[in-house]
Amino acid sequence: MTMRQMTRTITLALVTSGLLATSALAADKVPAPAQTPVLRVTGATVPAPLPGADALAAFMTLANPGSADVTLIGATSPEFGRVELHDVVPENGMLRMKQLPQMTVPAKGQLVLRPKSTHIMLIAPKQPLKAGDKVHLTINLAGRPALSLTLPVQTYKW
């Protein structure tokens, strides 16, 4: 993937309303087909930190209306020192968070990022966050333009 492709990002103004993310095609290219859907993002949220807690998680549902799998290969956020793709796995009678090199949204399927399951972990916040703040998240995809999301930090019903 070229740097140009990497930096050609898709902005979702309202991620929670389930808008289709589409390729931001350059003016010199013929848009064929127009408005190619990449991933539909719904329910994106960052639960507000609990007292004293500074490791946060991003949850959302990623739906893939296309006929090819879409693979998440990492994520970054200007508000955090480190962002990782995580799963929660049972091991020796314990639950362990495991960093994943990638996550796949299957063709015509979806990937749900939720508590006690796959999630995007937000580590080392640069500023303390609270309900009402926003988190800017760039999710890098294999062979496709990155997704740029703005997530609300919200009081969460755990």
Add this chain to the structure above:
Amino acid sequence: VLTACVAAAAMGPMPARAYDLPHAMSVMAAKPMPAVPLVGKGGKTVRLDQLRGKWLFIYCGYTHCPSVCPTDMGFLGGELARLGPGRRLVQPVFVSVDPQRDTADKATAYAQAFDPGFWGLTGTDANLHAFIKAMGGGFAVEAAPAADPRNYNVAHSTWIYVVDPQGRHVASYSGESPRGSLAADFQFLRQAVETRK
């Protein structure tokens, strides 16, 4: 559900049922609590095994846990809210198994987001291992990245341990239990203990 089953299997064979509890993952034959000192608010020593007169609902986790602990603590907070008048009979306890980053005061502030009556405890690494092992669980502090030594994860079991007012560990619940299940079982537990007096 899978997670709960795996966790239950790791505890070994199910002991004889002391009480008829439809939702408990594991029921003990009134097992004494481990005689292990833990640390409470302001650095005060707390011996949970010496407490009498209240039921204890105990969860062991850590405040930096972004997904598992808040979910299970949210479940426990919901069960406490469902107890109604029975709530005053229960002392909820959150034990942080991450004493390097969590003080008892920090654990208390965290836990009280789920119920204002929570005690937050921690302890020495050795005492925490002794305590949680005797209760049927475990935890493992994982290596931190060299560039970021403060940000490490802690694998841990996710039981809610139920201790009766005589200081006996009588049952363990999974945080994956259906909402309302621990609160419903608590009625059976109270009846069983009151009948046996």
